[in-house]
Amino acid sequence: MSSTKIDILENRATKLTLIGLFFTLLGVFSKWSADHNENLEIRPFDLLLIGLSAFRTGHMIAYERVAEPLRAPFTETVPDDTGAGETVVAEGTGIRFALGELLSCPICAGTWAAAALVYGLHLAPRPTRVFLTIMGATGIAELLNSAIEALTWLAESERKQSAP
Secondary structure, X not given: OOHHHHHHHHHHHHHHHHHHHHHHHHHHHHHHHHHOOOOOOOOHHHHHHHHHXXXXXXXXXXHOHHHHHHHOOOEEEEEOOOOOOEEEEEOOOHHHHHHHHHHOOHHHHHHHHHHHHHHHHHXXXXXXXXXXXXXXXXXXXXXXXXXXXXXXXXXXHHHHHHOO
């Protein structure tokens, strides 16, 4: 078997292991909740806060310099192909590469963050709500900032096109 084929199989096995870990944690939490008669109801406002917090946390982990020490063992920051800036890419092989892919994907990191937040709401509600509030507020701020940047860019583009 070629080394490329072995790398592909190892990559798949590692990702399946991470998926298995995710669902194992879900199963353990569900069993714990059932054993302790915990109500797993998530209120609509909680769902909104979890969504905003997962969005913000995933974005922060995947892209922001403040999380670079967390990503460093698994990723490398390289110039973007478009020249627009930098991008984070996974490096290494096996578990190191799979974790690099997880940490460089805002949706992937956000999914794990959302799971942790749901578990946190039931296991440690007070500190989790504080974290949800902080990250939810910064998630809203990030969305507003992105919208303003897009509108500003669009307005500048239209001004340039309308200039004689």
